[in-house]
Amino acid sequence: MNADASESRHKPLLRRLREIPGGIWALGFVSLLMDISSEMIHALLPVYLVTVLGTSMLTVGVIEGIAEATASIVKVFSGVLSDWLGKRKILAVLGYGLAAFAKPVFPLASSVSWLVAARFVDRVGKGIRGAPRDALVADIAPPHLRGASFGLRQSLDTVGAFLGPAIAIVLMWLTLDNFQLVFWVAVIPAFLALGLLVFAVKEPARPPELRAVRMPLSLPELRRLGPRYWRVVGIATVFSLARFSEAFLILRAQGAGLPIALVPLVLVLMNVVYAFAAYPAGVLSDRVDRGKVLVFGLALLIGADLVLAFADGLAGIALGVILWGLHMGFTQGLLATLVADSAPAELRGTAYGIFNLTGGIALLVASVTAGVLWDWSGPQATFLAGAGFAALALAGLLVMRRKQHRR
Secondary structure, eight states: OOHHHHHHTTSOHHHHHHHSOHHHHHHHHHHHHHHHHHHHHHTTHHHIIIIISOOOHHHHHHHHHHHHHHHHHHHHHHHHHHHHHTOSHHHHHHHHHHHHHHTTHHHHOOSHHHHHHHHHHHHHHHHHHHHHHHHHHHHHSOGGGHHHHHHHHHHHHHHHHHHHHHHHHHHHHHTTSOHHHHHHHHHHHHHHHHHHHHHHOOOOOOOTTSOOOSOTTSHHHHHHTHHHHHHHHHHHHHHHHHSOOTHHHHHHHHHTTOOGGGTHHHHHHHHHHHHHHHHHHHHHHHHSOHHHHHHHHHHHHHHHHHHHHHOOSHHHHHHHHHHHHHHHHHHHHHHHHHHHHHSOGGGHHHHHHHHHHHHHHHHHHHHHHHHHHHHHHOHHHHHHHHHHHHHHHHHHHHHHHHHHHHO
C-alpha cells in the first residue's frame, strides 16, 4: 500500500468523510430518500389493510412473505445481469424507477389486489437495484476507503429507515389519520431519489483489463469467486440465522409493558443507534483487520440476545435494543465490504446477488424458527436460540481466522 493511503488511514472521521467520492454520497442519499418513502408506507400499510380494507392478518402475512421472497430472488438475477452487461447504473435506475412509479398506486388503490400488485412491483424494484447498487459502491470506492464508503451508505440508508416511520406518525397525527394523504406525501422522496440517481451518480468506466463475463452463474465462474468469498457467505448465512426479524424486538417490548402507541419507538431507537454506528464501524474496518470488527459485532449480537432473554423491565429491553442496533452498525456494512474485498471485480454483481439471496433465506428461516420457539416456550427461548446461532457464527469466524493466520 502506498504512503498516501497508509497516512489517510489515521485521519479523523470527519476528514475521511471529505475523501469519500461524491458518487458514494449520492448513492447514500438515494437510499435515504427511497427508505423514507418506503418506510412511510410500510409503517402504515398493515394497519391500513386491516382497519380500512378489512383484510385478515393472514393476508397481511402472505403479502409481506411474497414481497420479501420476490426481492431476494430477483437480487441474484439483477446482479448476474449487471456482470454480463458490464453495467451497474442502468439496472439501479430500473430498480429505483419501478419502486418510484409503484408508489402512487398505494394512495389510488381501492382494493387489496391493487395493493398486492404495488407491493410486488415495489419489491421487484428493490430486488433489481440491490446487488448492482452494492457493486457500484465497490466500483466507485477507493480500496483504502471501502469500509468507510459502505458504512456511510448504510448509515444514510438507516437514517431513512427511522425518519420514514417518524414522519408517517407526525403526518397521521396532523391529518387525523388520513392514510391516502400520507401515502401521497411518500411519493415525493421516491421520485427525488430516482432523479438524484440519474443525474448525480456517474458509473466509472470499466477497466480494460477486466475480462468479459458471459455466463456468470456457470460452474467455472462460480468457482472463480474463490474460497474466501464462499467463507464470507457461509459466516454471513449462519449469522443471519441469529438475526431474526426486528418484529420480535417490538413484541418483546410490548410484553414488558410498553404501551401500544409507543411501540414504533423500538424501531426508531434501534435504527438511530444503527445509523450512528455504521459509518464509524466502516472507518474502523479500514484502519484495523476487518475480521476483528466483525468479531466485535457478533459479540454485540450475543450480548443483545442475552439481555433481551433475561431483562425484566423496559430499561433492560431498551439496553437490548441499543445493543441490537450497535451490532447492526458493526456488521451489515462490513459484510458488504467483505464481499467487495473477496470477489473478483467483474463478478461483484453475481457475488452480491448470491450473498443477498442466502441471507434473505436464512433470515426467513430464522424468523419462522423464532416464531415457533416463541409460541412453544416464550421469548426467552427465542433470544437464547439467537444467541446460540450467533455464538456458532462467531466460533466459525474465529476458526477461519486462525487458519488464515497459520498460512
